[in-house]
Amino acid sequence: MTAFGYDEILVDEKLREKNFDAYESTYGIRPVIDSLEGEKFSIRVAKDGEFVLYVKTKESLIRMNSLYSPKYEAQRWAEKDFFSKKNKTILIMGLSTGVYLNRLVELYKEDTRFIVYEPAEGLFSFLCGFIDFCDLICDREHVFLMVSVKQAPAYTAELIKNIEERRPDIYSVITPGYDQDSFFYEICEKAKVINETAIGFQLKWAKGALKNRIFAWTNLTDNSWLKDLSCRIPDDLPAVIVSAGPSLKKNVDVLKKIKGHALIICVDRAVSTLAEHGIVPDVITSVDPAKGAEYVVSDITMEVPLICSLQVNADIQKYFMGRSVFFDHISPEEELFGKEIFNNVEEMEMGGNVSGASFAVCLKMNIRTIILIGQDLAFLNGQHHSDGKNDGAPVGNKVLVEGIDGSMIETTDIWCAFKDFFERQIALHEEIRVIDATEGGALINGTELMTLRQVSDEVCVNEFNIESLFKDLPRAISEEEYENSAGVISKWIDELDIIKRDAMELTEICESLFKVCKYHNINDTKNLKKLKRLEFLRYELSNNHPNVLLEKYWIEDICSIPDRQLMLRTNDEAIVGLEECIKYYRKLPDYCKSLQEELRNTYNL
Template identity: 30%
Template sequence: MKIEESFDNKEIIKLEIANRSIYLGSKYNMTREIEKFKDVFNEINKHYQVIIFGAAGGSWIREMKEQFKEREIVFVEPLDELKEKLIENISEINNIKVISLESDTFQSDLKKVITKRFVQFVVFSNYDLIFPKEGYDLKNSIKDDITDKTINENTRVVFSKDWFENYLKNLPVIAQSERLNKYRAAFSKKPAIIVSAGPSLEKNIQLLKGNEDKFVIITGIRTLSTLRNEGIKADFACVIDGSEAMYNVAKESLNEETHLFFSESSNYKIINEYKGEKVYFTSPNYINLNIKLGNFSTDLVYQGGSVAHSCLAIAEYFDCDPIVFIGQDLAYTNNQIHSKNATIKGEKLETDNFDFYVKDIYGNDVPTTYSLDSFRKGFEEFIKGYYERTYINATEGGANINGTLIKTLKEVIDENNNVIDKSCIYRYDRPNLDKETMLNELKDNLKELIKIKKFAKEAIIENDNLVGNFKANNKKFKKALERLDYIDNIYKQKKDQFLLINSLFAPVIKAIDIQFYDEKVGNYESELEHVTFIAEKGKTLYENVNECIDFALPYINDAIKSLEDIISE
């Protein structure tokens, strides 16, 4: 890479690619390239995050410092040296992120920097001509990440109340359950099998019978009863789903004695009714809340959207090697949703819809969905991050998972003949949690939420009268703005009190984002229009905050009572 000057005295970069000298930008008229970019950029809605492919060094960005202000900007460079040059040139501009396609961590870097559902992709100058494949792949990666974020956001919206209820009703169980940390490296270098409910499970599940002592067998709770019906004993089961539908799926397994891994948001009915020992692990979503309520978190377990991701992460925590997948189709093999022996009464076996095709382990097309393919990518991301062990796909069907070896289950069984000592599973370690701190923090949180609720009611009234006071041009308008600023600051200062009810805000935030999507952003036709917008948005926000607190208070009271009962025993 060589830094030169264009004929119009702008910094320009010269690269040597395939024995050819190529300029990023225009050697003759770099000013024209910059102006073309400005024209495109200035038309982009200010709500959008902007991802820009390339900057040709980026010295020109100083000219756009004001336009970039208060915007979310990400530059993606195809080469590490271009990234470093860009960072050097924009070091005084704080709101710009820069990542490189050459980085080993590019995919995870891209996930981190994409923060909005609305994203505009822009190519600077001639980058798409010099790096066509890179630009094409980048656009697809952005599309995939936005799809994943949308799926996750929709999940948070749909299950917001379930997760909140589950968290509080699971607290008493968490206080008395074994913890993940007991099992760190408990089965080091021993083979693990992750059992999932994909259509191909019926092809080979029977081969596990009589071979259970050679593997650490981990399964989702759906397939726990499937294994039992086949006469196969699992070592661990896992449940992360918090929905009522999951409870219905799990009913056949509630009397099992297999140790059950669960997290804060797992369905509380399953956790309270399950007969066997429960083992608690911390979901990353709750780490800050758990710290506030007494710092009772365990080590974290990776969660990629499905229970199989958690099973995989648990096997990694055990330090198992190799880790083997069966029933992990991640696709509708033979047009089936699940295997026949993992489909419960009332569920459809076959699907009527899919989104697109992916390649299966044999190189043929197999139908899948955006959700299932997102899970596949989650596995591949995990495998790439924990590459020091062997991963085997013994599903014998379904989508190909990059990073895995393809083998039959029979081959895997034939290669592993040693009996595993599993005695640690049956040694109960009583948790030593500070239940008093947990209880007192809940009580304090309850009091603070009741106080905050009073301010929400006041803010609703102030916003309701804001437009009228503005039109009357009276002193009440200024006082109302000052009071609303004061209440807003109280809410910011008390943000820790909202950790407990954060999940309840997911649908609120999305609804307000949609209802008050404002394309004008500062370009209102009149001040009255602006004040009306602020008043309506503020009133809606605080009405929803009020409703969330009203919903939460009875559940918090119940959790306090349950913990008091446990402490008094």
Template identity: 30%
Template sequence: MFDEIEKRCLNGLLGNQILVSKEKIISAFENRKDQNKISILQNQKNEGIVVVLKENREWFMQSYYWAEDAARVWAEQYLDVVTDNTVFLIMGIGDGKAIQKLLEYNDENIIIVYEPCAEIFWKQFGKEILAELLESGRVFLTVNGINEAVLIPYLEAFVDYTNFQLMQIGILPNYDRVFEAEYHWMMEQYLYVMKKIIMSRNTEISFNKEMVENQMALSEDAIKHYSVGQLDDIVKKKDLSGMPAVLVSAGPSLDKNIDQLRGIQDCVFILAVDTALNTVLNHEIIPDMTISIDGHKPVELFKNPKIKEIPIALSSRSNKQILPFISQKRFYELSSKELLAKLFHNIGKEVVELPTGGSVANNACALLKRMGFQTIIFMGQDLAYPEKKTHTLQAYGEYNTINANEKKYVKVLDVYGKEVYTEPNMLNYLKWFESFISVFPSIRFIDATEGGAAIKGTEIKSMKWVTKNIVNKKYDKSIVWGNIPLFLNKEEQKKVYEMIEENPKNIQIVKKIVKKELEIFDELKYEKENKNIKKLTKKIIDMNKELEENPVFDMVRYYAIREDYKAKGSLLKYDKKGKVEEQIYDLSNKGRDLFEGYMKAIEELESVL
């Protein structure tokens, strides 16, 4: 079907991502249509020039007479800003030459390319230059209508707080004029990821010590219970594949249709987020599962005695005070960077972290997908404030309303096409849902919220319609929880406890390294000999690797999160034209500030480990 170069292009497009399948790309290839809007003209130098016909006008996407020279000039605008940590987001692949020139300026930087026109991509598909770009390991291509869903995952994979200020946005000639709507879409995805990075930073700084304290308090519980990874494809394994799932969130619209859920609760799997628990229980609905990931979630939400018998998904940073109110199975998600995950890894047990946009409902949706549900129905997923209300009435026992005159509130369209108030953090949650839904087109998402912001990619239906058209049989849902072994057996638990006993020793090892690095930063500050600078920086790099490998270092970093983020935002900035001595001096001072923060964090942790 494909010749050798086409196979190379196909494999390069797939890369290491698993979100868009090979079958989908092959299907797009087989069903591609030539709209006669894209042509390749040969100039006198035998260079193929991409031309787009739009509204009876021909748009040249590169120079007709000097295509390669123009590509070089375009790329040179970034020559002075390229660093090892620069991530490019480029609109357009063109003939590939501009991207090729950009690659030549550095051996490390990543280039994410969004091609808004599939027809242009197919014109270049099978050409040697495209194969080489995709095989470089540094060019990650997304194409509208083929795999655009991986744009956000690519941005999230390569951009974080350490390098987001170093990002560069590039537009190939005429792309933003010919594909204006697609340009705005690309920028929306970019801004979403940037806002998410800032929001995550602010959350971690605000609740850093609370997060660490919850981690330590919940560690023993996580050791003795289950992992969310054990729920992978559970509905298929238990022969419940046809069962729909209902994700119940705590938006104010839930009060409109919650009673309709009671009549079908034997026919659907119900996952209610923590804030929605009181509402569903007060309407005689027992959810099959709940989820709570926030370290500061109020304990009042868990005081209904019925909650004790509901299985729950938890984060290691969930509020430790809710444990006495839960007696059923507890399934933990863990970040691979945290202490417990590293200890599990040491005995061959890998953890799972649910993708999230910052809301517990995001995690819940990701969990339902992981469990294998092919139909997911949203209720109470307002992501806005209809009638200016914040939550379902029984979440906290009364309605809370917003002051819409405050500047932070903005308007979006609701499911009925009318305007409704929301705020930036909810827009981020909304964007996450839309991105998540686009990545999994085989799953049917139905929005039966009956209010709130419209979520692109969902079918907007009423609960009455769901009851009539989706629900068709009763299920024995209790079998979901049967025969699930503990995540760690007794011997594995014993090994983890033994490693935890090493924490005081590990914190002293970290302390010794941090103290040594402080001395090196002082020595580096006034060093002028290039060979000595290289020697000292290599020592810092080697010791940082040793720190990263130490299981308790993540806790140290969280205790010093403010200093850590401050350093992340400045240490990678390097001006090629600046004076090396001045920059080394500045680097030393910033490094010292960071490691002094680590030392203070160690002193605090010594008393609790």
């Protein structure tokens, strides 16, 4: 008999080990068994042979699914009208026996990513002894499964990557039997902010970012890649990231003593403060497509190199011509310059601001000791930047967070997102040491707190020839590779003509099928030829690099872009998708034309 008062169904330890092995292989950690699992959890068999889960609390015994048919119950639950028919990411709290998730996957797998949070690691470990979860665990294309608090940073990173790459509709659901906890609430709120930020970037800055990127392509023969700098970095070289928070003026002069003992990385907005104090940094960082050159033009930067994204403002690129070190790439650039150029160059999360990008660059350069200064992420006497200027004032709701001295200080939800980035990266990279020497601002969990003078005396003690690291870096591409890229650009311009032609045909097909849905049946065999042509054209359109540039950068309203998987199972469903397609494909030729003009003008074709 179990602690629940009925015959025990024994744990299958071989099955549990099989699940644990799969989980460890996929996620890098092994689930932990709760020593009291027999007193907390129990399994019975439903009338249809499926498992029924019971959880014992202090107050009661909770049955987590149906005694008669868990699968049928899950089917009814999953078929509720939770979601649109669009490309989706569903945040799910609670795995239970997996029956609810399995049904959602069956219904929505084609165009959906499932990010699952199981709050009770012991429950998951218990169920691994009864249920074969291996297919779910190993299906990383569609499912991310968090069962341990150790995975919280990876969970958030997965969510951010998913939103940035797929631009999905975001939904959250709570599996029957579970109650929302603070982690799931906060992650759902975070998802909203990240999604709104992505939409805002596309609307305001993405087209300018691509224009800057195209400009950078034409000048790669004069500049370099970060990977060629990274291999020169000494193992014991620390880095100081100089951000532009209002506390910077408190300790900026200590950098004079640190010069030559650490890599001094100055973000664009902090240049003026260093110039006031006569401090020449080792390198400037910049990523913003809209931030102008006025932030970096100074007597102290005339010979200093720049580490930057290819999307950084073209005027900044011009100022640092021949001194720029680029660190990122997008998939079309692999066709443009050759995939081998980007070997070992992976996409990286930049935290949404230049300080976060500087931190990510340090990780890419395998720097193991990172010191933060001017990283307030909070107001100081109403000021938000060390230069005292009002431009770039943070938007968003004001909130209170713990400061480095334990008091509550005022910040914004946007700054909280930046703070979360640092905390998540620190947790993900146990091999690094991060010292917060800001001497003010918000507490960044996971950092060591030191004054910059202490850092100078105790950490930055070895001497380095920093200037030599940047000397004679290899050029990013050769003249021959540039000529080849110009040929690819010509090919893309021709492919944009094909996209224009396909878009016009797609508009006609969608309009015709839309009328069918209004007055007839979309599933009539008479429509099969048009449906196949629709599918072919959409597939052809989505599988070329100019379309990637259009969707990721050139089209301002990302919500207007139709999903990869067009759902046409019923008339009502098809009407929604076809109407969206008609609006989009009508406008697409104009987007193609303007992108063609940009490519021709920049490449002088």
